[in-house]
Amino acid sequence: MQLRKYVSIFKLTWQQYLAYRLNLFLEVFGGIFQTLITVAVWTLLFRFGSAQVIAGFSQPEMITYVLGGGVISSFLLLHRQGDDISDDINKGGLSAWLAKPVSPNLMWLAKDMCRKYFTFFIGLFAYAVIFWFFAGRLVPPVSVFAAFLLLFFTLLAALIHFGLFYIFSIMAFWFDQTWGPRTLLRVIMELASGILLPLSLFPAGWLQFLNLLPFKFFAYVPMQLYLGNFSATEIAIEFLTAVAWLLIIFSVSVVLWRRGMKVYSASGI
């Protein structure tokens, strides 16, 4: 019964995105263009350097990594993340939601997931054509289990991604604007997610540092799992790390939300 409300919000948001589908399509298409350029860069580096393996990646593995990362990117890494939450708090839209029998937090989660799935489906169709074009030059998943792990960890990543932007967005309880912290998050995410290049290309010190951050779950970890580059122990560690991050994010979110509600002045109504 409770869930139906959020399914309805999901459906309504889907309808909204359908109305402005060209915008999202162009945004996803931009990401695809960037991915294709990255593929061209790696093809060039492998050909020009005549190296068979770069940082443990063969050319087909690297192309698979970049294209797979691109699909995940169309699911996760879009602009204007957290704008809704920040605007609702700053402009008083939250008050209307508080008066309704829904949780604003679950409502924002439903909207965010809707956007992620919407862009994912747009991306999936476009990438299907690209995968067809690159057929024969791509590496299939090492096992069915690896493919399952890719999907499972991508879903965990989606929750971590929402949680991080949620934390930075509800700072709107205390600040007039929150684009600064969210920009910082996006900037770090672009490199630290491993979407542009695998994190294993970084020197050991950098790799150790980047491994401490949650951003690796946004591309690097799912794609490494797909390629079968993690042992069973490493998979277990990555899973526990992801769960730990989710728990940390959830705890911080709860504390910030409760404190935020105490200072919320419903301004902007």
Add this chain to the structure above:
Amino acid sequence: MAKVSLMVNISSRGTFFIGVFAKMLRAILVVVFFQAIFFHVKSFAGWDFNEILLLTTIYLTFEVIVIITFHRNLAYWFPDLLLRGEFDLTLIRPISPLFFVSFRIIDWFDVTSLPPVIFLWWYVFTQGGFVFTAFDFTLFLLFLFLGVMFYFGLMIFLAGVAFWTVNPQGVGRLMERVFMAAKYPVSAFTGHVRTVLLFILPVSLFATLPAEILLHRSDPWYLIFAFVIACAVFFGSLLFWKFAIKHYSSASN
């Protein structure tokens, strides 16, 4: 206009300074990105690390110029102005509507990306091992200007489309992603990618060509092409803008 923009930007100091840090970090991370690649390869398709650093410096310089001035104005804020029906007021002001909508909001926030760019220029000049003559530099500035003019023309075209479409913000996002290709030495690519990036969507004009001028690698024929295409796109976009304004039937009541 610039003063008002600065005041708006620093009205929320906390977020402004974090944003400033993010912008500076972004410039640094572009260098880190290439450094990570150079840990595993000796050259980037014939470009050594210092040459890539020069390219990155030019790319970031170009980005700062367009982002501070017209990019967001035309890609995001102008369509919004149209949608809210406020563009009509611009038409009765004693100022060119195109100039007004292109430079209405000077984004001081992005001026703060300058320190790493200045540092990179200092590094390139003093540690890069390059020798630039006054002629090289003049030609470089001329083609950097032509690159900006070309991009401005593209943005005017896209802004003009907003008169017929609703909320075309996705175009701005698309352009930003396409622009990112300019951080690579695009003339090094081969096949279709090379054709696209040099002639169809000539992002080479933004950074690769100016860098090649300083590195004495530019092809004279491509310089002529760049000059012609930049002028054609810019002046063509002005004509398109006039055409779009003529067919604008007002959005407010």
